[in-house]
Amino acid sequence: MTQINNLIKIYLISSLFIGFVSCKSDLKEKPAIQVLSIDSLEADLFQEPFRPQFHFTPSEKWMNDPNGMVFHKGIYHLFYQYYPEDIVWGPMHWGHATSTDLIHWEHKGIKLFPDEHGYIFSGSAVVDHSNSSGLGSTEDPPLVAIFTYHDPKGEKEGKLNFQTQGLAYSNDNGETWTKYKNNPIIDNPGIKDIRDPKVRWHESSKNWIMTLAVGDHISFYASKNLIQWKKLSDFGNEIGAHGGVWECPDLFPMPLGETGDTKWVLLVSINPGGPNGGSATQYFVGSFDGINFVPDDNKTRWIDFGADNYAGVTFSNVTDDKKLFLGWMSNWDYAQVTPTKTWRSAMTIPRELNLIYEDENYYLKSTPVKSLENLYTNTSIKKDIEIKGAYELSELKLDQADILMETQLNKAFSIKISNKLDEYVLLQFDPEKQLISFDRRKSGQINFSEKFANKIHTLPYSVSDKVSEIRIILDQASLEIFIDNGRYVLTEQVFPNEPYNKLSIISNATIGIKTLNINQIKSIWTNE
Ligand code: FRU
Numbered sequence: 001m002t003q004i005n006n007l008i009k010i011y012l013i014s015s016l017f018i019g020f021v022s023c024k025s026d027l028k029e030k031p032a033i034q035v036l037s038i039d040s041l042e043a044d045l046f047q048e049p050f051r052p053q054f055h056f057t058p059s060e061k062w063m064n065d066p067n068g069m070v071f072h073k074g075i076y077h078l079f080y081q082y083y084p085e086d087i088v089w090g091p092m093h094w095g096h097a098t099s100t101d102l103i104h105w106e107h108k109g110i111k112l113f114p115d116e117h118g119y120i121f122s123g124s125a126v127v128d129h130s131n132s133s134g135l136g137s138t139e140d141p142p143l144v145a146i147f148t149y150h151d152p153k154g155e156k157e158g159k160l161n162f163q164t165q166g167l168a169y170s171n172d173n174g175e176t177w178t179k180y181k182n183n184p185i186i187d188n189p190g191i192k193d194i195r196d197p198k199v200r201w202h203e204s205s206k207n208w209i210m211t212l213a214v215g216d217h218i219s220f221y222a223s224k225n226l227i228q229w230k231k232l233s234d235f236g237n238e239i240g241a242h243g244g245v246w247e248c249p250d251l252f253p254m255p256l257g258e259t260g261d262t263k264w265v266l267l268v269s270i271n272p273g274g275p276n277g278g279s280a281t282q283y284f285v286g287s288f289d290g291i292n293f294v295p296d297d298n299k300t301r302w303i304d305f306g307a308d309n310y311a312g313v314t315f316s317n318v319t320d321d322k323k324l325f326l327g328w329m330s331n332w333d334y335a336q337v338t339p340t341k342t343w344r345s346a347m348t349i350p351r352e353l354n355l356i357y358e359d360e361n362y363y364l365k366s367t368p369v370k371s372l373e374n375l376y377t378n379t380s381i382k383k384d385i386e387i388k389g390a391y392e393l394s395e396l397k398l399d400q401a402d403i404l405m406e407t408q409l410n411k412a413f414s415i416k417i418s419n420k421l422d423e424y425v426l427l428q429f430d431p432e433k434q435l436i437s438f439d440r441r442k443s444g445q446i447n448f449s450e451k452f453a454n455k456i457h458t459l460p461y462s463v464s465d466k467v468s469e470i471r472i473i474l475d476q477a478s479l480e481i482f483i484d485n486g487r488y489v490l491t492e493q494v495f496p497n498e499p500y501n502k503l504s505i506i507s508n509a510t511i512g513i514k515t516l517n518i519n520q521i522k523s524i525w526t527n528e
Contacts, residue, residue, distance in 0.1 A: 046059075046523075046525045048340070048341065048342055048343075049339075049340075049341075050338075050339065050340050050476055050477040050495055051340075051343070051476060051477075052346045052475045052476050052477060052478065053400050053475055053476060053521070053522075053523035053524065053525065054103060054349075054372070054375055054400065054475055054521055054522075054523065054524050055329065055346040055347060055348070055349060055475050055478065056078065056097060056105050056326075056346060056347040057343055057345070057346045057347075058080070058082060058095055058107070058343050058345075059107050059343065060342050060343045061082070061083060061084050061085065061086060061087055061342075061343060061344070062082065062083040062086060062087050062088055062089055062090065062336075062343075062344050062345070063080050063081060063082055063095065063328075063343070063344065063345045063346075064080070064081040064089065064311065064328050064330070064335065064345060065080065065081045065122045065196075065248060065310075065311035065328050066078060066079070066080050066311065066312065066313065066326045066327070066328060066347055067079040067080055067081060067094055067122050067123055067124070067125075067145075067147065068094065068123060068124055068125035068145045068147070069124070069125070069313065069314070069315040069316065069324075069326060070124075070125040070126065070127060070143065070174075070315060070316045070317050071315050071316070071317050071318045071319065071324075072127050072143060072173060072174065072317060073173060074100060075098050075099070075100060075173075075174075076098065076099045076100070076102055076315060076324075077096065077097075077098055077125065077143075077174050078096070078097045078098070078099070078105070078326070078347070079094040079095065079096050079111060079112075079125070079145070080094065080095045080096075080097070080328075080347070081093075081094070081095075081121070081122060082094065082095035082110060084110060087340070087341070087342070087343065087344040088336045088344070089335075089336060091114050091119045091152070092114065092119040092120050092121055092150070093110045093112060093113055093114065093119075093120055094110065094111050094112035094120050094145075094147070095107075095108075095109070095110055095111070096108040096109060096110070096111040096174070098174070101369075101371040101374070102324065102350040102369045102371055103350075103369070103371045103372055103374070103375065103524060104524050105524070108174075108175075111174070111176075111177050112145070112147070112168055112177055112179075115179065117149040117151060117164065117166060117183055117184055118149040118150045118151035118152060118153075118154075118162070118163075118164075119149070119150045119151075119152065120147055120148075120149070120150075120166075121147060121148035121149070121150045121163070121195050121196065122147065122148060122195065122196040122247070122248055122311065123145060123146050123147025123148055123165075123196060123197050123198075124145070124146060124147075124197060124198045124199050124313070124316065125143055125144065125145040125146075125316065126143070126144055126146075126199050126200070126201070126208070126226070126316050126317065127141055127142075127143055127144075127316070127317045128141050128142050128143070128144045128169075128226060129141045132208070132224060132225045132226060133169065133225050133226040133227055134225065135169040135171075135180075136169070136171050140171065142169045142170060142171055143169065143170040143173065143174050144167060144168075144169045144199075144226050145167065145168045145169070145170075145177065146165060146166070146167050146185070146197045146199050146210065146226065147165070147166055147167075147168070147197065148163050148164070148165055148166070148194075148195035148196060148197065149163065149164045149165070149166045149183070149184055150162060150163050150195070151163070151164075160188070160190050160191065160192050161187070161188035161189075161190055161191075162188070162192075163188055163191075163192075163193065163194050163195050164183075164184035164186060164187055164188050165184055165185055165186035165197050165210075165212070165229075166179065166180065166183040166184050166185065167179075167180040167183060167185050167226065167227065168180060180227070182227075185227055185228075185229065186221070186229050191214055191215060192215070193213070193214065193215050193245050194212060194213070194214045194215075194219075195212070195213055195247065196212070196213050196247050196248045196249065197210045197211070197212050198210070198211045198212075198248075198249055198250045198251065198313055199211075199226070199316075200251065200252060200316060202222075202288075202290055204290060205222070205290030205291075206224075207222040207223065207224065207290065208222065208223045208224070208225075208226055209221070209222055209232075209251065209288075209290070210222075210223065210229060211249045211250065211251040211266070212249070213245075213246040213247050213248065213249050213268070213269075214234070214246075215245065215246070216236070216237075216242050216244070216245055216246045216270075217234055217235060217236035217237045217246060218234065218235045218236045218246065218249050218266070218268065218293070219231060219232075219233070219234050219235075220232040220233050220234075220235070220251075220291070220292075220293065222290075222291075232290075232291045232292070233291055233292045233293070235266070235292070235293045236268070236284075239284070239295060239298050240268065240270075240282055240284065240300050241270055241273050241274075241282050241300050242270075242273065243270065243272055243273020243274075244270050244271045244272040244273040245270070245271060246268050246269070246270055247268075247269045247270070247271060247311060248267075248268075248269040248281075248310075248311040248312075248313060249266065249267060249268045249269075249313075250266070250267040250313040250314055251264060251265070251266045251267075251288060251293065252264070252265055252314055252323060253265075253288075254323060254353070254354075254355040255355070256355050256356070256357060256362075257354075257355065257356050257357060259357075263285050263286065263287070263296070263355060263362070264285070264286055264287055264288040264293060265283055265284070265285055265353075265355060265364065266283060266284040266285075266286070266293055266295075267281055267282075267283045267303065267312070267313060267314075268281070268282050268283065268284070269281045269282075269310055269311050269312070270282055271310070271332050272332070272333070274302070274307070274331075275302050275305055275459065276305060276306070276307050276455070276457040276458070276459075277307060277331075277333060277451065277454075277455070278307060278331040278332055278333030278334075278451065279307075279310040279311075279330075279331045279332045279333065280302055280304065280305075280307075280309070280310065281302065281303045281304065281309065281310065281311070281312055281327065282300055282301060282302055282303070283301050283302075283303055283364060284301070285297075285301070285355070285362040296362070299361070301362070301363075301364070302459075303325075303364055303366070303489065304327070304366070304489040304490065304491050305436075305457065305458075305459035305488065305489065305490050306438070306457065306480075306481070306489065306490035306491035306492045307331045307333075307457060307491075307492055307493070308329045308330055308331055308348075308478070308491045308492055308493045309327040309328075309329060309348055309489070309491040310327055310328050310330065310331060310332070311327060311328045312325050312326060312327025312328070312348065313325070313326075314353070322352055323352065323353040323354075324350055324351070324352055324353075324369070325350070325351045325352070325353050325366065326347050326348060326350045326351070327347065327348040327491070328345060328347060328348075329345065329346045329347055329348045329478055329491060329493065330345045330346075330493065333449065333451040333452070334448065334449035334451050334452045337448045337449050338448060338449075338493065338495070339445050339448050339495050340477075346475075346477075346478065348480065348491055349368045349369070349372060349473060349475075349480055350368070350369045351366040351367060351368055351369065351486075352366070352367045352368075352369060353365070353366060354367070354486075356487070358462075358487075359462050363487050365485060365486040365487050366482060366486040366489050367482070367485070367486045368471075368473060368480070368482070372402070372473075372521070373402075373519075375521045375522050375524070376402065376519040376520070376521060377519075377520050377521070377522050378397075378519070378520040379517060379518070379519045379520075380517070380518045381515065381516075381517050382513075382515070382516040382517075383514070383515050383516075384512070384513075384514065385512070385513040385516060386510060386511075386512055386513075387413075387505055387506075387507050387510070387511050387512075387513065388507065388508075388509070388510045388511075389506070389507070389508075390504055390505070390506045391504065391505045391506075391513075392502065392503070392504045393502065393503045393504075393518075394501065394502040395501060395502075396501050396502060396503060396518065397499070397501065397520055398417060398474050398499065398500040398501055398502075398503065398518075399474065399475075399476055399499035399500065400474065400475055400476065400520060400521040400522070400523065401472075401473075401474045401518060401519060401520055401521060402471065402472075402473050402474075402518075402519040402521055403470075403471065403472040403473075403474075403503065403516075403517070403518050403519075404469060404470075404471050404515070404516075404517045404519075405469070405470045405471075405505075405513055405515070405516050405517075406467050406468070406469050406470075406513070406514040406515045406516075407467065407468070407470065407511060407512065407513045407514060408464075408465055408466065408467055408468070408511070408512070409429055409431070409461065409463060409464065409468050409483070409484065410431055410463050410464065410465050411429075411431060411507060411509045411511050412428075412429060412430055412431060412432070412507065412508065412509065413428075413429055413505065413506060413507035413509075413511050414426055414427065414428040414429070414504075414505070414506045414507070415427045415428075415470070415472070415503070415504070415505055415506075416502075416503070416504040416505075416506060417472070417474070417479075417500045417502070417503055417504075418500060418501075418502045418504070419444075419496055419497075419498045419499060419500045419501055419502070420498055420501065421496075421497055421498050422442075423442055423443055423444045423496045423497060423498070423500075424442055424443065424500075425438065425439065425440050425443045425479060425492070425494060425500075426438070426439040427470075427472075427481060427490075429461075431463040434460055434461055434462065434463055435458050435459070435460060435461070436458065436459050436460075436461050436483065436488060436490075437456045437457065437458045437459075438456065438457045438458075438481070438490050438492060439456045439457075440452075440453050440457075440492055440494055441453045441454075441455075441456070443494040443495070443496060444494055444495045444496035444497050445495040445496075445497065446495070457490065457492070459488055459490070461483070461484070461488055467514055468483065468484040468485065469482075469483075469484070469485050470482070470483050470484075471483075471486075473521075474500065475521070476499075477493055477494060477495055478491070478492065478493050478494065479491075479492050479494060480492075503518070
């Protein structure tokens with residue numbers, strides 16, 4: 001409760017703020033006045049319209065990418081791109097939150113502030129176990145964060161070298177951070193977009209490896225001490241999607257199913273150029289020998305075909321070698337104008353990634369973390385339902401729910417989720433075209449941006465007779481859809497004017513639903 005009281009205090013003070021809006025695309029500071037109404041002072045914190053109840057959101061103001069995600073001494077640390085003075089993008093700070101289960105979060109304030117080298121853009125954090133940096137001790141290893149400095153002055157002056165890489169460290173488990181005295185640690189070689197360093201330990205070369213987004217490709221660097229870095233190689237000039245700038249990469253090894261093989265996976269966010277418009281995250285599967293990343297094929301793969309999963313990377317130092325992923329649940333096409341008033345943006349539900357090889361293709365499967373299930377209340381279970389026509393369940397509470405359904409994906413059918421105002425979303429399976437589609441054109445408020453609901457989102461799927469799971473997680477203003485046990489994913493924001501309360505499954509042919517479980521999910525902000 002103290003946490004909530006403190007948040008209320010922060011909220012009341014900052015609601016009176018008169019600030020400056022700056023626009024992300026050109027970074028020009030435009031004076032603008034933002035005065036929140038007296039009504040908003042009375043709004044119940046974390047009860048505002050569209051406030052997610054079990055996804056991470058900042059207590060107030062603007063948030064984008066997850067940063068510096070690291071597991072240390074039993075605690076998951078999440079840092080994030082944060083602008084504390086407005087609900088649009090502005091001079092970037094690193095906000096901080098911690099969790100022991102990846103579902104309940106404690107807000108820890110701002111940990112990195114802009115300085116003479118610029119704003120603090122995205123980056124990563126590692127535990128320097130051997131104290132290779134000399135910034136702590138082996139008994140008490142430092143946490144080391146490596147991030148991009150973005151110098152707005154240099155950018156305004158038309159220079160190319162306004163992004164450099166900086167370092168900060170913590171000797172008290174992430175509570176306080178000291179910027180390295182000789183920042184920046186990597187100067188800019190004269191390239192406009194060079195950012196978002198993701199650092200990991202590479203055992204066989206005994207090097208720290210940094211993966212850096214450079215224009216629309218990747219550069220790898222190596223270091224023995226996290227401070228001096230040497231460039232190793234480039235990747236991606238002639239492969240993958242290139243509809244926009246590459247951002248927020250992540251390189252990590254993964255076991256390939258049960259085969260005993262290990263593959264290296266490279267995540268690369270791209271904006272614009274996503275499969276359904278705007279921002280999205282592609283990935284490559286191949287090998288990494290400590291110097292070069294070599295992909296196994298030249299296919300373009302997407303971790304999520306929905307419009308709202310961007311800049312996601314994995315937690316470092318996760319001891320049982322699970323790959324835990326978290327993305328920013330928005331899209332630069334409209335992120336700054338979504339209809340929230342006191343805060344803007346949420347993270348996706350944390351997901352465990354697994355790599356499989358099926359139908360001569362690699363797939364990253366995404367599964368929501370198990371601890372989400374601890375929030376289940378009121379589960380309704382139905383079995384062996386046969387449907388021809390429309391099967392409808394109304395008077396449901398679908399504002400916070402986890403729907404799990406087992407069925408075959410070999411016949412055409414739709415799942416419609418709607419409210420009394422007849423606002424709805426529609427998920428359709430078309431085995432003939434081998435296409436899944438998601439329609440949010442009538443989902444609720446859509447007019448805040450012409451790019452939000454201008455088309456149906458689609459993704460290809462392979463049709464088979466096996467029974468697959470479809471899972472739909474709803475939390476006030478989002479749906480996260482995991483199809484075929486997470487092989488196909490769609491993360492989508494929605495802004496219904498009333499909570500959805502009806503589930504319809506519609507099919508012309510007879511289909512069988514083996515199980516249909518609807519779990520309600522309680523809020524992480526209640527004390528129950
Ligand atoms: C991705 C991104 C990063 C950058 C950050 C700035 O969304 O553009 O490339 O570091 O946001 O906030």
